[in-house]
Amino acid sequence: MRHVILIAATTASFGLAHGAGGQGANVLLNCTSCHTLAPDIPKRELSQTPPAPYPNLNGQSARYLERQLHAYRTGLRQHPQMQATATALGDGAAAMARMYSDAPAPDLVFRENDDTHAAAQRLVYEGDWSRGLPSCNSCHARDPDDRARLSPRLHGHPASYLTRQLTAYAEGTRQSGTMGRMRAFASKLTEQEISEIAAYYAAWREDTGPLSEAPTSQPQKEDSDG
Known part of the structure; x- marks a missing residue:
């Protein structure tokens, strides 16, 4: 089929x-x-x-x-x-x-040291509830199993692309997020945090050989557009 x-x-x-x-x-x-x-x-x-x-x-x-x-x-x-x-x-x-x-999804692995992206990983897997920021992974799981979801996989996307999209959400020039959630979340991130999150997701690349251990803390996903 x-x-x-x-x-x-x-x-x-x-x-x-x-x-x-x-x-x-x-x-x-x-x-x-x-x-x-x-x-x-x-x-x-x-x-x-x-x-x-x-x-x-x-x-x-x-x-x-x-x-x-x-x-x-x-x-x-x-x-x-x-x-x-x-x-x-x-x-x-x-x-x-x-x-x-x-089409088969890419077989992605984390190809850098965890310590390099520690700050980004906290936002991706834990969020910052003091600012009303849920974890990115609660919507953008690496291996989602729901084909009807509205939230995309971000792992493996280029850092430059993700930086542009998060910035566009923060500035309001991208308005495709469900109920304005992505704009609300992105606008609370600093430029440095946007850059760090983008670099973390870009560190997931096609599996071509030996690599570092991947983070294991992955909360359940929710439905969102990104």
Whole structure:
């Protein structure tokens, strides 16, 4: 069934590209040029590949992905290329979301020393209730099992991308969070904390060999958009 969905979604995306204006649309709708999808890359090659500047969408919730494409189309998220892509996808957004959701999620491991990210880990796994900040992990679990969730996996995303998104939430230029929760939380973080949290999540990378012990404290997740 998974392969059928992947083939159908890919066919739909190519059909939309052809109908949206030829070569320009084909390039615009080639989501896998930035956001992975899943060829089986040997670990030897993964270890030699520098981290991508874009988020890997494989295994993310279809509901979350479709919601974000809608946010780009309606201006709740700002990014010229993504807004154009989401608009060009049109009714194909759901198929594209399912295609990524059905792709195998990356096999991530923590590749740095825990002490390097101690402050970030406290916020990620414990939060700071003195400021009304729940733990990030209460929504953004590394291995969520609910395909209908609205909260994405953040582990393995590039630090630069996460820094931009948290800053956009804090400044109110990204408004795709459920009931304004992400804006409320991000606005309470300092620039340094945003940078540290982003660096911590980026330290989770594809499993290519020996690595450090990963944190074990992982509270139950809740449903949120991020």
